[in-house]
Amino acid sequence: MAIPCQPLIGSEKLSMEAGPLSPMAPISQPPVILTQDELKKIAAYKAVDFVQSGMVLGLGTGSTAKHAVDRIADLLHQGKLKNIIGIPTSKKTHQQALSLGIPLSDLDSHPNVDLAIDGADEVDSDLNLVKGRGGSLLREKMIESACKKFVVIVDESKLVPHIGANGAMPVEVVPFCWKFTQERLQEMFGYADCLAKLRRNGDSESGEPFVTDNGNYIVDLFFKKDIGDLKAASDAILRLAGVVEHGMFLGMATTVIVAGEFGVTMKNK
Numbered sequence: 207m208a209i210p211c212q213p214l215i216g217s218e219k220l221s222m223e224a225g226p227l228s229p230m231a232p233i234s235q236p237p238v239i240l241t242q243d244e245l246k247k248i249a250a251y252k253a254v255d256f257v258q259s260g261m262v263l264g265l266g267t268g269s270t271a272k273h274a275v276d277r278i279a280d281l282l283h284q285g286k287l288k289n290i291i292g293i294p295t296s297k298k299t300h301q302q303a304l305s306l307g308i309p310l311s312d313l314d315s316h317p318n319v320d321l322a323i324d325g326a327d328e329v330d331s332d333l334n335l336v337k338g339r340g341g342s343l344l345r346e347k348m349i350e351s352a353c354k355k356f357v358v359i360v361d362e363s364k365l366v367p368h369i370g371a372n373g374a375m376p377v378e379v380v381p382f383c384w385k386f387t388q389e390r391l392q393e394m395f396g397y398a399d400c401l402a403k404l405r406r407n408g409d410s411e412s413g414e415p416f417v418t419d420n421g422n423y424i425v426d427l428f429f430k431k432d433i434g435d436l437k438a439a440s441d442a443i444l445r446l447a448g449v450v451e452h453g454m455f456l457g458m459a460t461t462v463i464v465a466g467e468f469g470v471t472m473k474n475k
C-alpha cells in the first residue's frame with residue numbers, strides 16, 4: 207500500500223545484508239529487517255536535514271517526532287545548529303525538549319514558525335493526514351497551521367488509501383455535556399457508517415475519560431467506509447458547538463517522508 211513517492215537521491219536501501227563475509231560464513235546471510243521504531247528514526251533524521259540555524263521550529267508529538275527532537279538537541283549540542291527556538295506541540299514534548307536543553311517559546315511570542323516536524327497516524331496519497339491518536343491534535347494543528355513548512359515523518363504502516371481507513375479520527379470536545387456532542391457526531395455520520403466513542407484511560411469502558419493538555423475530552427470516530435468529501439466533513443464537525451478541533455489535517459503537510467522496508471521516500475505538495 208504505497209503512495210507514489212519520489213525516491214530520495216539513491217533511495218537508500220534499509221534492508222541491509224549482514225556484515226562482511228568470513229571464510230566460514232555462508233555465501234549469503236539473511237537481510238537485516240529494521241524495526242518500526244528504527245524506520246521512524248530514519249524518517250525523523252531525514253526531516254531534521256531541513257532544519258537550519260536560526261529557525262523557529264514546531265516540535266511534534268509522538269514516538270516518531272521524539273526522534274526528531276532528540277536529533278535537533280544532538281545537533282545543537284554539537285554546535286552544528288545554533289539559535290533554534292522550539293515550539294512544542296504538547297506538554298510531553300515540552301518536557302522532552304526542556305530536559306534536552308532546547309530553547310523553547312510559544313506562538314504568542316513567535317507567531318511565525320519556519321518549520322514543523324511531526325508524525326501522523328494516517329497519510330493519504332494527497333498528503334492529507336489523520337493526527338491526534340496521541341491526543342495532541344489541537345496544539346499540533348495550531349502550531350502546524352502557523353508554519354511555512356510542515357514536514358511529516360512516518361513509517362510506511364501509516365500510508366492509507368483514504369483517510370479514516372485504519373483507525374480512529376479524533377475529535378477534541380469540551381467536557382461539558384460530552385455525551386450530547388458525541389451523539390451529534392454519531393448522528394452526523396450515521397450509525398451504519400461510523401462509531402463515535404469517548405476515549406478513556408485504559409481499556410475499560412468504565413475508565414476515566416482521557417483528558418487532553420487543554421483539559422478537554424476526545425471522541426474518536428471509527429469510520430466503516432470512506433468519508434468521501436473530507437472538506438465537507440471537516441466543516442460539518444467544526445460547526446458543531448462543543449467541538450474544539452478534529453484530527454483531519456487537510457492540505458497542511460508540505461512534505462511527507464516515509465521510511466519503509468525498501469528505502470526512504472519523500473513526497474512534496
Ligand SMILES: O=C(CO)[C@H](O)[C@H](O)COP(=O)(O)O
Pocket residue numbers: 266267268269270271324325326327336337338339340341342343346
Ligand atoms: O498526532 C500525534 C499525536 O497527537 C502523533 O503525531 C501521531 O499519533 C503519530 O504518533 P507516532 O509517531 O507515535 O506513531
